[in-house]
Amino acid sequence: MTKPSARKRTSYHVGNLSERLMAEARSMLETVGPAKLSIRAISEKLGVSATAAYHHFSNRAALLSRLATLGFRELQQALIDNDQQIELQGDHRKRLQNASLAYLEFARANPALYQLMFGPEIGLDASDEGFEKARLEAFGELQKIIAASLNEPLESRTVRQASLAAWSHSHGLASLVIHKVVGFPEGMSSERLVETSFQGFEHVFGRSGVPSLRVSDD
Amino acid sequence: MTKPSARKRTSYHVGNLSERLMAEARSMLETVGPAKLSIRAISEKLGVSATAAYHHFSNRAALLSRLATLGFRELQQALIDNDQQIELQGDHRKRLQNASLAYLEFARANPALYQLMFGPEIGLDASDEGFEKARLEAFGELQKIIAASLNEPLESRTVRQASLAAWSHSHGLASLVIHKVVGFPEGMSSERLVETSFQGFEHVFGRSGVPSLRVSDD
DNA sequence: GGTTCAATCTTTGCGGTGATAAGTTCATGT
DNA sequence: ACATGAACTTATCACCGCAAAGATTGAACC
CATH class of the missing domain: 1.10.357.10 (Tetracycline Repressor, domain 2)
Known part of the structure; x- marks a missing residue:
């Protein structure tokens, strides 16, 4: 039990994570507003750790x-x-x-x-x-x-x-x-x-x- | 020592805290920007606990x-x-x-x-x-x-x-x-x-x- | 095949944030 | 004198950005 990851092993490498983060960010930007737009929330929605995003964007400001x-x-x-x-x-x-x-x-x-x-x-x-x-x-x-x-x-x-x-x-x-x-x-x-x-x-x-x-x- | 408060006892009630918070907030708004404007920082600068501000403004949005x-x-x-x-x-x-x-x-x-x-x-x-x-x-x-x-x-x-x-x-x-x-x-x-x-x-x-x-x- | 390697993603943790709950101090009216 | 309530306090929580260090994977080289 307690497999730490709930996702199947086949998806360790997402591949197009960068694009998907951008897409989700854009969507979330319009729904929750820029102030509440958090990297954690975006990543979570994609079923990915928050830190994963930092390999594609140096920080939150870069994403924005x-x-x-x-x-x-x-x-x-x-x-x-x-x-x-x-x-x-x-x-x-x-x-x-x-x-x-x-x-x-x-x-x-x-x-x-x-x-x-x-x-x-x-x-x-x-x-x-x-x-x-x-x-x-x-x-x-x-x-x-x-x-x-x-x-x-x-x-x-x-x-x-x-x-x-x-x-x-x-x-x-x-x-x-x-x-x-x-x-x-x-x-x-x-x-x-x-x-x-x-x-x-x-x-x-x-x-x-x-x-x-x-x-x-x- | 270990008096929890560094301030003299005579200043438990600040009196004009609301105005001073507003003034400090306005000043800090121009210096650090709206995103970085935090109630904690404002209160700290005035030598007052962060929660004190919440007795004058129901929340951060109200202050802004x-x-x-x-x-x-x-x-x-x-x-x-x-x-x-x-x-x-x-x-x-x-x-x-x-x-x-x-x-x-x-x-x-x-x-x-x-x-x-x-x-x-x-x-x-x-x-x-x-x-x-x-x-x-x-x-x-x-x-x-x-x-x-x-x-x-x-x-x-x-x-x-x-x-x-x-x-x-x-x-x-x-x-x-x-x-x-x-x-x-x-x-x-x-x-x-x-x-x-x-x-x-x-x-x-x-x-x-x-x-x-x-x-x-x- | 096996080994190395770099990219990708993970867990863990720090410091700062807004906000609430429960207690302390003090001024004021009766 | 003392009750009341406003002004302020110290927890404490959940969430955030971000960094460090480890795990997983595919590809490239032998």
Whole structure:
């Protein structure tokens, strides 16, 4: 009796433990939240000792960083897919609005993961170079979309300015929504939210608004 | 010796323990980060048993919630002070830009606290009604500024739309900056950051190709 | 075949954490 | 004076990240 391991001997070496840990971690991240995500719980769920995980991730922070990296890659892909699927070459504002929508829907579909991607203070591994790279590439994708929609070269100052504005807005909106801090009805669709916010910008910056002091055309 | 307590007997009852715990928690929050903020460490620093804190806060989440509540009240006050100090009744865009600046500077001055305010998943107490109230009031302040600058009634749809847009943008920009994810030079001033972002919106929403008023490289 | 070896996974254990239970001190009202 | 209750104490528990050292396995070499 007292065979220490409840598992059959055939599974001492799991083989794909790393992938399975990541998958379980990602799932558990969304269910229990980042704070309660523990290596012990993940390992236990996979029927494996907790320490086994430390042979695939140097520590908890590294696990979280890899999850976040994966998130940025998925976000980038979502932006790519969405943009080339829609094809709104004519209306640059509509095209940008559509990118914002894809962004918001990614965040809503993976709220905890999204939060992790932008909350390094929770405990990410800053020395993970793949993380920084993935994040920059995702931002680069947004810049590409903006550059294309504005018909400007990627390096232009206009594109950098618009990218900062767009990323700030998209990230802010997504963040407010997944934290349920917006004062709008809970069930409001992502389309409506983005539409509402864009209309708000129209009021402030658009020609329908009150003229500012320096007006270029009149 | 072996007096269990190193403190003089006169200080069994601290008296203002609750305030001192909050102050120490806030300080420690910025130094060690929200994840590493422990009740034990806070209490120890005050020369008090860890359990003493539990007589003032039902649990760790309640402590964090009260910190966040305090943060929203300070943010609201910062918006008020800034707006009535500046007085830019004429240019509504400039006025909004100034509110964004105050917002960003608050976040930069209290990065960990700011993160806590918008990261309930880290472990806030959702049942804390003061927290929700403070947050709504801070948002209400922003709405008031926008309503005044747009010369619209507070309940108008325009104001709600512009408020969602403005809060999303301000929060997103602040969040990106304090997490150091913006691709701009680290030391960039808050003024420049807000200015840059607003120019970006001009490019997207403004009338055809508004030239930037300030000529400076970014 | 047997032996070695490195990778993988195990048990064991340390120190720190949130939280509860039960006891101690003290200020205050009657 | 003394009862009451709030403020604080010392256990103690379960869980966590993480490190050390040992066990299991497959593959590679002879």
